[in-house]
Amino acid sequence: MVASKTVCLRRLSRGDRALEVRFNRFLGHDKVTAERIIESWGEGTVAAVGGRHVLAIQDTSEIHFNTTSQRRRGLGEIGKGNNYGVLLHPLLAVDADDGTCLGLLSGQIWTRKGRRATSHDDRELSDKESQRWISTVVAARPLLTKAAAVTVLGDRESDIFALYASSAEQRVHVIARSMHDRKLADRNDLYEASDAMAAVDRRAIELPARAARPARLAQLELCFGAIELARPQSKFLRHLPKSLSLAVIDVREINAETGVEPLHWRLLTSHEVTSVEDAWRIVQWYKQRWIIEQFFRVLKTQGLKLEDSQIGTADRLLKLVAIAAKAAVITIQLLQARDGGQQPILVAFNENEISTLAALNQQLEARSKRLKNPHPPDSLAWAAWIIGRLGGWDGYPSSKPPGPITLKNGLEYFQAVAAGWSLRDMCML
Known part of the structure; x- marks a missing residue:
C-alpha cells in the first residue's frame, strides 16, 4: 500500500488474479480481526517512545464509502445520517520536542449499528461513542511505560471532564481545546473567567495549511491562568472528583486579514502553567495536532484514497482501514525521515x-x-x-x-x- 499509494486490491495485485484472491481471503479470514491488527500497530512504536516526551494525539475521522439503498455493505450512518461508512479513532505518538511521528499506539474502528433510541444524556459514558477518548488512552498506556512523559492531546471533541479526571490515574497529562463553556467551582463561567484574564504577551505563530485554509503567519495574543473546573451535574459522573485543578491558556489572533476567520484557542491542560514560556510551550505542543490531520489526508484524499475501496462487506472494510492506517503512518515517517531524524x-x-x-x-x-x-x-x-x-x-x-x-x-x-x-x-x- 505504501509503495503503490492505493488500497485497491486489484491495483495492489497488478493483474495477478491469484494474488487478488489471496488478499480477499486474508481479509475474510475469521482469525484476522480489526482488533488484532490494531493491537499490532504499537509493536514498532514501543521502542521509539523510550526516553521521549510523547504527545499522544487522538482524533476521529469519518470514512465515507459509496453505497446505494440496495447495497449498504453492512455500513452504518455517518455525518448527518445521509452517508454511510466507518469511523476511525487512532492514537498517534509524536515527539513533543521535534514533531517526529513515532507511530500508532492504539485506536478504535467501528461502524454504527442503527440509531440509538435512548438520548445521549440518559446513557453512561461507557455506553457512548465519546468513551473512545478515554479507553483509547487506557489501551495505549502499557506501550508508553518507557516514555519520559506523556501528554494526551485532542481537539474540541476531547473536552470531556472524565478524560481530565482519568489523566491522573493513567499518570499522563492532557491538553484539550475547549468546546463547552463550563462551570467553575466558584460557579462562575469558564469563558467569562478567561475573557477577564489580562493579555501578557504577543507572538507570531506559523499555522500549517489545512483543507480550507492556506498556511499563514498569525499574530497571537496570550493570556493564561489557573482554574478549578467543576464536575458536570450528570448523575453518571458522581463517582468523579467534585472539581479539578487545571490551567487555561487563551490565545487569540489579532489583526487578521479581511475574510480570514481569526484563530481562537482556549486550551485546558493538567500541566502546571506558571509563566509565559510555560503557556507558549502548551500552544506549541497543541500545534503538533496538525500531524494527525496530515495522517487522515494521507489515508484518504491525498494518498491511499481509502474511500475509493470497492470491498463489499463492512467486516472486511474495517480490517482494510486498520491495515491502511499503518501504511499511512509509514508514509508520513518516510517523508519526515528524508530530512534526517532519529527514528529507528x-x-x-x-x-x-x-x-x-x-x-x-x-x-x-x-x-x-x-x-x-x-x-x-x-x-x-x-x-x-x-x-x-x-x-x-x-x-x-x-x-x-x-x-x-x-x-x-x-x-x-x-x-x-x-x-x-x-x-x-x-x-x-
Whole structure:
C-alpha cells in the first residue's frame, strides 16, 4: 500500500488474479480481526517512545464509502445520517520536542449499528461513542511505560471532564481545546473567567495549511491562568472528583486579514502553567495536532484514497482501514525521515528488508565513491536516503530532498528487489 499509494486490491495485485484472491481471503479470514491488527500497530512504536516526551494525539475521522439503498455493505450512518461508512479513532505518538511521528499506539474502528433510541444524556459514558477518548488512552498506556512523559492531546471533541479526571490515574497529562463553556467551582463561567484574564504577551505563530485554509503567519495574543473546573451535574459522573485543578491558556489572533476567520484557542491542560514560556510551550505542543490531520489526508484524499475501496462487506472494510492506517503512518515517517531524524529503522522495515537495504546501499555507494549515506544504518533516515536514490534522487546534500513521488517510485523498485532478496537462499532444482 505504501509503495503503490492505493488500497485497491486489484491495483495492489497488478493483474495477478491469484494474488487478488489471496488478499480477499486474508481479509475474510475469521482469525484476522480489526482488533488484532490494531493491537499490532504499537509493536514498532514501543521502542521509539523510550526516553521521549510523547504527545499522544487522538482524533476521529469519518470514512465515507459509496453505497446505494440496495447495497449498504453492512455500513452504518455517518455525518448527518445521509452517508454511510466507518469511523476511525487512532492514537498517534509524536515527539513533543521535534514533531517526529513515532507511530500508532492504539485506536478504535467501528461502524454504527442503527440509531440509538435512548438520548445521549440518559446513557453512561461507557455506553457512548465519546468513551473512545478515554479507553483509547487506557489501551495505549502499557506501550508508553518507557516514555519520559506523556501528554494526551485532542481537539474540541476531547473536552470531556472524565478524560481530565482519568489523566491522573493513567499518570499522563492532557491538553484539550475547549468546546463547552463550563462551570467553575466558584460557579462562575469558564469563558467569562478567561475573557477577564489580562493579555501578557504577543507572538507570531506559523499555522500549517489545512483543507480550507492556506498556511499563514498569525499574530497571537496570550493570556493564561489557573482554574478549578467543576464536575458536570450528570448523575453518571458522581463517582468523579467534585472539581479539578487545571490551567487555561487563551490565545487569540489579532489583526487578521479581511475574510480570514481569526484563530481562537482556549486550551485546558493538567500541566502546571506558571509563566509565559510555560503557556507558549502548551500552544506549541497543541500545534503538533496538525500531524494527525496530515495522517487522515494521507489515508484518504491525498494518498491511499481509502474511500475509493470497492470491498463489499463492512467486516472486511474495517480490517482494510486498520491495515491502511499503518501504511499511512509509514508514509508520513518516510517523508519526515528524508530530512534526517532519529527514528529507528524497525518502525517501518523488518529484518529481511533491512538486509536488502544494506546490500542496495553498498551498491549505490560503490557507484559513486564520493557520495555516502550520511545517516546511521539503524535509522529510518538511512533507509529513506536509499529509497530516495532508488526513486531517482541524486543524493547530494545541495539537492532538494526527494518528494512523495520519488519515494513512491523508490519504494516500488525496492519492493520488487526485496521479494527477490528473500529468495536468495532457496535451492532451485
